[in-house]
Amino acid sequence: MAQSPQDLKVAILGAGMGGLTCALALAREGFKNIDVYETAHDLGFVGAGIQLAPNMARVLDRLGVWKQIEAEAVNIVETSVRVGATDAELAHVPLEYIADTYGYPHMVGHRSSLANGLYQGCLRHPDAIRFHFATTAQDVTFGSKPSFKAVPRDTTQEPYRVEADVLLGADGIKSNTRVAMLDLLGIQAGVKDTNQAAYRIMIHKDQVKDDPELLALISGNKVTRWIGEKRHIIAYPVSNNTIYNLSTTQPDINFAAATNATYTTRGDKSVMLQVFGDFCPMVQRMLGYVPEGEVCEWKLRVHEPLPTWVHESVALVGDSCHPTLPHLAQGAAQAIEDGAVIGKVLAKLPDTTPASIHKALKVYEKIRKNRAYALVELAAASGRALHLGDGAAKEERDKQFAALREGKGPVPDKWADADVQREIYGVDVTQEATERFDELFAA
Numbered sequence: 410m411a412q413s414p415q416d417l418k419v420a421i422l423g424a425g426m427g428g429l430t431c432a433l434a435l436a437r438e439g440f441k442n443i444d445v446y447e448t449a450h451d452l453g454f455v456g457a458g459i460q461l462a463p464n465m466a467r468v469l470d471r472l473g474v475w476k477q478i479e480a481e482a483v484n485i486v487e488t489s490v491r492v493g494a495t496d497a498e499l500a501h502v503p504l505e506y507i508a509d510t511y512g513y514p515h516m517v518g519h520r521s522s523l524a525n526g527l528y529q530g531c532l533r534h535p536d537a538i539r540f541h542f543a544t545t546a547q548d549v550t551f552g553s554k555p556s557f558k559a560v561p562r563d564t565t566q567e568p569y570r571v572e573a574d575v576l577l578g579a580d581g582i583k584s585n586t587r588v589a590m591l592d593l594l595g596i597q598a599g600v601k602d603t604n605q606a607a608y609r610i611m612i613h614k615d616q617v618k619d620d621p622e623l624l625a626l627i628s629g630n631k632v633t634r635w636i637g638e639k640r641h642i643i644a645y646p647v648s649n650n651t652i653y654n655l656s657t658t659q660p661d662i663n664f665a666a667a668t669n670a671t672y673t674t675r676g677d678k679s680v681m682l683q684v685f686g687d688f689c690p691m692v693q694r695m696l697g698y699v700p701e702g703e704v705c706e707w708k709l710r711v712h713e714p715l716p717t718w719v720h721e722s723v724a725l726v727g728d729s730c731h732p733t734l735p736h737l738a739q740g741a742a743q744a745i746e747d748g749a750v751i752g753k754v755l756a757k758l759p760d761t762t763p764a765s766i767h768k769a770l771k772v773y774e775k776i777r778k779n780r781a782y783a784l785v786e787l788a789a790a791s792g793r794a795l796h797l798g799d800g801a802a803k804e805e806r807d808k809q810f811a812a813l814r815e816g817k818g819p820v821p822d823k824w825a826d827a828d829v830q831r832e833i834y835g836v837d838v839t840q841e842a843t844e845r846f847d848e849l850f851a852a
């Protein structure tokens with residue numbers, strides 16, 4: 410048996426935001442036996458932007474990787490919610506107060522910059538963390554020595570079985586670990602169709618050098634949301650204001666008949682333009698810059714909430730247990746919070762018995778589960794409010810937007826609401842794990 414928690418053998422399935430954060434957090438707590446298994450050949454993330462909210466930045470800073478990520482990001486000082494069809498402003502919310510209130514500004518960046526920052530942080534611990542790329546984990550087993558079959562993509566290599574003291578399933582929304590855990594526990598918690606899909610688009614500054622309106626948006630410090638019935642577009646500059654990132658949400662048509670395993674597809678540019686055909690000319694122009702053949706559409710799926718994230722010495726992390734709609738921009742932030750808490754609770758283990766490991770993982774679940782699911786719910790509610798069609802509910806929402814222009818009331822776009830921001834950014838889960846571990850472990 411391992412002498413100290415730091416000697417425990419930890420296997421992490423998936424090198425996404427959650428898996429990388431788990432590895433880094435554990436290495437920084439002195440763990441020296443961490444193996445990360447990743448299906449992909451490398452961290453080749455699709456080109457897309459990501460919001461780097463203060464609760465995420467706080468964790469990244471403690472893990473020593475924020476400065477590098479921040480250097481490539483864009484500081485957001487305001488947000489504007491606009492009518493898609495006319496570009497009329499429904500609400501304008503200043504966000505400069507966030508840095509003073511929460512210790513970190515609200516920034517936005519490139520996904521690859523975030524992933525790479527975490528990865529570089531991991532590479533600073535070469536004696537502790539080993540990466541196994543192009544290796545898929547299958548057939549997860551539970552118990553005091555959880556295990557899985559590692560299947561190298563290179564078919565000349567034989568699959569092999571890996572046993573660990575702790576197994577962390579950070580394998581994303583299609584998690585094999587989640588499926589295995591639910592099968593074993595006889596829990597039915599299927600994939601939920603949200604009937605929504607998203608295009609993710611990046612426009613480079615040199616593409617719009619002759620378009621002053623778009624150039625101003627790329628060079629600015631603003632998140633803009635254009636909303637319409639059942640659809641919206643959120644856009645912001647990333648990569649030191651050299652790229653404009655657009656993420657849309659629209660009713661799913663293309664995936665409706667696809668299997669649950671299909672999450673992305675190459676889209677048709679003319680269909681995309683048609684979906685936003687009644688949006689204002691500037692939005693049309695933006696969408697027009699997307700090169701033919703580079704339209705990528707993502708299916709937005711979520712899961713039913715799970716009764717547990719932990720079984721014996723196995724825990725689920727990130728999208729494997731709390732996938733969310735993107736409307737609060739908190740999916741990766743929540744996976745990163747998971748990783749930070751896992752690092753803390755395992756470091757605080759009083760001994761290395763499987764019973765204690767299980768209890769420590771349950772502390773992780775106690776700290777994280779209600780918060781993550783509350784934010785999943787809030788993201789769905791915000792999407793419903795943004796996508797309203799004509800009727801009483803939309804009138805009520807637009808009254809709230811109007812009141813806001815006079816400085817009163819809540820923001821229907823929850824992402825920009827100060828009370829919601831307090832709930833999300835004002836909570837320090839790493840600190841909570843440190844302070845409450847003994848009480849929760851003993852309970």
Ligand SMILES: Cc1cc2nc3c(=O)[nH]c(=O)nc-3n(C[C@H](O)[C@H](O)[C@H](O)COP(=O)(O)OP(=O)(O)OC[C@H]3O[C@@H](n4cnc5c(N)ncnc54)[C@H](O)[C@@H]3O)c2cc1C
Pocket residue numbers: 422423424425426427428446447448449458459460461544545546547579580581582583584585607609656707709726727728729732733735738739740741742743744
């Ligand atoms: C349109 C859209 C916009 C978004 N915008 C934001 C945003 O602005 N801010 C934000 O915080 N979040 C955002 N998100 C959410 C965010 O991308 C996810 O919540 C986050 O990436 C989850 O991280 P993860 O590590 O849990 O999973 P993933 O990032 O999906 O990583 C899982 C990893 O596991 C690997 N894997 C899977 N199965 C196996 C296996 N069997 N064996 C080995 N490896 C495996 C995968 O290859 C992958 O690398 C957005 C999502 C969408 C769809």
